[in-house]
Amino acid sequence: MTSGTLFLAIAYIAMIGIIGGWTWKLLARVGELSERLSAAESTLGISQPNVEEE
Amino acid sequence: MLTVAVALTLLGLMLAAITLWLGFTWAPGVNPDDWKAPEAYRILFWHVPAAWASFQAFTLLFIGSGAWFLKRLEWGWKLHVVGAQLGLVFGLCVIISGPIWGTAEWGTPWDLTDVRLNTYAVLTSLSLFLVMGHQAQPDTEDTRDTFSSVGLFGFILVPITIMAIRIWQNRHPGPVIGGGEGSGLDPQILMVLLFGLFSFQILVAGQVMLRYIIVGLEDRLTEIQGKLDTRF
Secondary structure, three states: OOOOHHHHHHHHHHHHHHHHHHHHHHHHHHHHHHHHHHHHHHHHOOOOOOHHHO | OHHHHHHHHHHHHHHHHHHHHHHHHOOOOOOOOOOOOHHHHHHHHHHHHHHHHHHHHHHHHHHHHHHHHHHOOHHHHHHHHHHHHHHHHHHHHHHHHHHHHHHHHOOOOOOOOOHHHHHHHHHHHHHHHHHHHHHHOOOOHHHHHHHHHHHHHHOOHHHHHHHHHHHOOOOOOOOOOOOOOOOOOOHHHHHHHHHHHHHHHHHHHHHHHHHHHHHHHHHHHHHHHHHHHHHO
């Protein structure tokens, strides 16, 4: 491991974790907010908005 | 817009994964006599693109802060929030991977006398302060002004950090692109690095759009919840 392979692996695992975790969080948040908006808007009787138009 | 944002994000991730694969399988090794941990050099295929992605995020933070502070533009505040969060994400990638490489190559994770390392750490800390501040403080004009002024003045660290390895190079390696005589990379290594920079451009574009959509959805939800509160 004197060539640095272990350090290389640890660094990439950390970066994959940060970027992957962040992306996952973003996608989950979009889904959650869309659901909550739909529920709130249907309660108010507002026509269903299209997230695509955001 | 959501479909485009998700598509760009996933494409960016896929291209970043290809960069990693090319970096491990196609890019040649470096001369083991010149480096203490020759294989660890492959960290640069994500470390450098992540650093540039963070500089772009800090630029968005600066533009957004200015737009809010000077013109009270709502999109400016949204851009400020997005820039701070993405600056933190990519800044953490750099600030974590760098010292791991440093431990392998230098035998120490940090050098307090190196300007590049220290200014970048302050820059990432600044984005951490902003992200935590946004969550902890009420969303008022006063707090927005305070955070925007931090975003405006903190941006001065970006050019200082970029130029630090040209002016006060100490421990951190010098610039590999446009660094003058004696700098430069093997063409194959350079090609993978450029592909990595392109991949992270796509990823940043997708994530900025996604985060911007989320801020818009949060605002709309708050507005609708207000209407619900008055009705019931």
